Amino acid sequence: MGKTIIIGLDGVPFGMIKDFSGNGVMPNTSELISNGAFKPLHSSIPEVSSVAWSSMITGTNPGSHGTYGFMDLHPNTYQMKFPNFNDLKARPFWDEWEGKSVIINVPSTYPVREMNGVLISGFVSIDFEKSVHPKSLVPQLKGLDYRLDVDAQLAHGSMDRFLEDLDKTLDARIEAYRMLWQTIDWQTFMLVFTGTDRLMHFLWNAYEQKDHEYHGYFLEHFRKIDDAVGEILSQISDDDLVIMHSDHGFERLDNDIYIAYVLMDKGYLEFKAGEDVTINNIGSGTKAFVLDPARIYINYKGKYPCGSVDYEEGDAILGELENIFKALEVDGKKVVRDIYRKEQIYSGPYLDDGPEMVLIGTEGFNLKANLKVTQLAGKAIFTGKHTQDTGFLIVKGLSDEAAIPEVPSISDIKGIVEQSRV
Ligand SMILES: [Zn+2]
Numbered sequence: 336m337g338k339t340i341i342i343g344l345d346g347v348p349f350g351m352i353k354d355f356s357g358n359g360v361m362p363n364t365s366e367l368i369s370n371g372a373f374k375p376l377h378s379s380i381p382e383v384s385s386v387a388w389s390s391m392i393t394g395t396n397p398g399s400h401g402t403y404g405f406m407d408l409h410p411n412t413y414q415m416k417f418p419n420f421n422d423l424k425a426r427p428f429w430d431e432w433e434g435k436s437v438i439i440n441v442p443s444t445y446p447v448r449e450m451n452g453v454l455i456s457g458f459v460s461i462d463f464e465k466s467v468h469p470k471s472l473v474p475q476l477k478g479l480d481y482r483l484d485v486d487a488q489l490a491h492g493s494m495d496r497f498l499e500d501l502d503k504t505l506d507a508r509i510e511a512y513r514m515l516w517q518t519i520d521w522q523t524f525m526l527v528f529t530g531t532d533r534l535m536h537f538l539w540n541a542y543e544q545k546d547h548e549y550h551g552y553f554l555e556h557f558r559k560i561d562d563a564v565g566e567i568l569s570q571i572s573d574d575d576l577v578i579m580h581s582d583h584g585f586e587r588l589d590n591d592i593y594i595a596y597v598l599m600d601k602g603y604l605e606f607k608a609g610e611d612v613t614i615n616n617i618g619s620g621t622k623a624f625v626l627d628p629a630r631i632y633i634n635y636k637g638k639y640p641c642g643s644v645d646y647e648e649g650d651a652i653l654g655e656l657e658n659i660f661k662a663l664e665v666d667g668k669k670v671v672r673d674i675y676r677k678e679q680i681y682s683g684p685y686l687d688d689g690p691e692m693v694l695i696g697t698e699g700f701n702l703k704a705n706l707k708v709t710q711l712a713g714k715a716i717f718t719g720k721h722t723q724d725t726g727f728l729i730v731k732g733l734s735d736e737a738a739i740p741e742v743p744s745i746s747d748i749k750g751i752v753e754q755s756r757v
Contacts, residue, residue: 336522337574337732339432339752342564343391343441343527345384346535348584349375349727351542355561360554363565364729367579371731375724377744378583380680380693381628382723384532385418385443387582387745388457392441393425394749398683400425402443403690404626410688411638413614420444420456424685428749429454432756434522437515440483440508441527442582453515457529458484479510485530490537491716497537498552501530505556509563516570526567528560535585539719543587576732576755582745584725588717589699592663592670593708594625600711601659603652612706619643622652628721629702630690631656653692660694665712672697673723695723 352373356365379386379397381404389402397403401424406415416422420443427444429436435452438444445456446465453468455476460466460483467473482504490497505528512526534556535542541549564579571577598604604625605618617624619641621634633649636642644652653676663670673695681689696702701720728743730736730751738754740747 336756337572337576338521339523339576339756340567340571340578341523341525341748341752342567342577342579343388343525344531344560344579344581345442345527345529346532346583346585346721347581347727348586348722348725350725351557351585352727352729355554355557360557361561361564363561363568364579367564367568367577367729367731371577371729372733372736372739373727373729374739374743375584376580376726376728377742378721378723378726379745380675380695380723381630382583382695382721383628384458384529384582388442388444388527389423390744390746391580391582391748392427392429392444393423394428394746394753395425396681396683396746397689398681398686400683401685401688403688404628404630406626407688408614408626408632413617413639413641415614417459418443419459420446420448428752429523432523432753435520436523436525437519437521438523439512439515439526440529441525442529452521452523453519455481455511456483457527460484475514476511479507479514481507481511485533487533487537490533494537494549498549501534501556505530505559509559512563512567516567526563530556531560531581532585535719536717537719539585539587539717542719574732576752577730578748578752579727579729580745580748581726584722584727585719586722586725587699588701588714588720590665590712591701591703591705591714592665592696592712593705593710594629594631594694594702595704595706596708596711597659597663598623598625598656603656606706614706617641623656625704626690627704629694629696629704631692631694633691649691656692665700668700669697670700671695671702696720 355361379390393400402418437453439455440457442457445460447454447468456466485501485504541547541553603623605620607616610616660671675693
């Protein structure tokens, strides 16, 4: 059996890979595409990294792995929690597949736990010691100046300092892969680059505008990643399986749209008088509330502390909200492209923890919960936003390409590898 190599590029859209593999920025990726299958990839719903990567590594949906967002609610409360690797309810592939795995920088794998091989967790990782399995590798990684994540806060003060940090993070990630590639007798190797997502959030405009002061930097970042891809491809054999993919796509951000404002404006969401406007202070008149990015929950009686909606009423309220969101426009443009009900997109033992409805924005509209605003739309520092249906997937080395679904989704990748390994 050949080995499995998985290269992840957080947030990189199909169109950008097509662009960069065609214009010489990513020649090695271009080579990989010409020897394999190259398709758009659908992300999880919602299309945020924590949910998408949890779906990728477990081959399941949030109803099974239990992670519905960057933040989730403790069951039956309005208390927010930050789901981490301990909250993941389904098994990652490295606990199932034979042989040693080296897993570098997969988001939402902090804190690390016992496994067969090496696991270096991705964002959000807090304590270095809890981000590395086995612990004996900590000094070596520190010796490489390994960084768990770029410091995105820097971008708010100085873009140059942020990009410098982004470079150092990428360089150290590549050094870590080199060290582990050589020293571990692995069967599966997975390396994820996450600086791409950060870069695109802050500087999508630098990608689109050729005269932008950071356009050259933007291309250079992808060139560097492509060099690493080339190096990896030069070290594998023909019967190895190579997967390169993103967890969601990206596009230009024109407007942030604040879904909580819509719910407040239409009388579905209210907060306790005189208290801070936070999820903990939802008022008893609330029929529906929202968590990032656009997960709608019905404030059911018996389910939440200030629940006010009987279960029989839920469907009618969701129908009303559907009409409101379908009609929502900014500057004469529809804001919401897709509206999914829970049962359409989720299944499994943790279905009850999920939102009742999830919205996906139309092009340019970045949906956010944002409880604190007094307007429908705004714009902050970001110039790029996630997309749900325009990620990418490259697969090389499959004996039967029919193993790839017509419209592959992030949760299909594990199964694609498993079919090739039998
Ligand atoms: Zn992102």
